Amino acid sequence: xxxxxxxxxxxATRARVARNWIGTLGIEEAMYVMAEVDAxxxxxxxxxxxxxxxxxxxxxxxxxxxSVTLYRREDCLLARNPIDRHSIGDRTRGLLRxxxxxxxxxxxxxDPGPGKNWLPxxxxxxxxxxxxxYQPRRAHLEGTFSYPPVQRVD
Numbered sequence: 506x507x508x509x510x511x512x513x514x515x516x517a518t519r520a521r522v523a524r525n526w527i528g529t530l531g532i533e534e535a536m537y538v539m540a541e542v543d544a545x546x547x548x549x550x551x552x553x554x555x556x557x558x559x560x561x562x563x564x565x566x567x568x569x570x571x572s573v574t575l576y577r578r579e580d581c582l583l584a585r586n587p588i589d590r591h592s593i594g595d596r597t598r599g600l601l602r603x604x605x606x607x608x609x610x611x612x613x614x615x616d617p618g619p620g621k622n623w624l625p626x627x628x629x630x631x632x633x634x635x636x637x638x639y640q641p642r643r644a645h646l647e648g649t650f651s652y653p654p655v656q657r658v659d
Contacts (some may be wrong), residue, residue: 533594536645538636541578544569544654548578549633551626554659557634561606562649568640572593573610575624578631587616593624594637612655 542548543555557573564570572594575582583591593600593610600622603609611617614628626632634655644650 516524532641532646533642536638536641538638540634540636541653541657545657546656548631549612549626551584551614551628551630551632553657554611554615554617555626556609556611556654556656556658557610558603558656559607560653561603564607565595565636565638565651566642566644566650567595567638568642571638572596573624574635574637575612575626575632576635577627578630578633584625584627584630584632586627588623588625590623590625592606593622597622603629 527552540549540556540557546566549555559565574592575584576582600608601620609622610624611621612634614626617623636652638645
């Protein structure tokens with residue numbers, strides 16, 4: 506995707522895309538699904554704990570790979586964290602699958618302990634998540650894939 510050709514004279518959108526999503530690709534090559542709020546519509550914040558669960562029958566459908574990346578809301582940059590993990594995806598080593606083959610991510614500032622797929626959030630700061638889908642399959646391209654909501658668990 507070229508910011509200039511896809512958004513024409515909509516300069517506000519062009520500026521937002523250029524600032525927040527440097528290097529954005531065309532939809533056939535990559536899709537970017539954003540989560541800025543939880544299932545109840547509350548803004549995501551590192552003060553709280555969340556889960557994001559892809560059921561075994563609802564894993565992202567891609568021909569290459571997918572990942573979920575966490576960014577600070579304030580400046581759209583990666584958040585510092587004690588394990589230097591900024592994203593989790595199908596290529597992340599050591600992920601623990603759920604009994605149904607699905608995947609549950611623990612998104613929170615404090616370490617959830619062993620046996621959890623932890624994506625560290627910035628303590629006390631707002632954040633958002635980006636699900637990147639590289640070479641997404643038909644369900645994503647046609648808008649029929651059911652994306653799971655981020656659930657607040659505290």
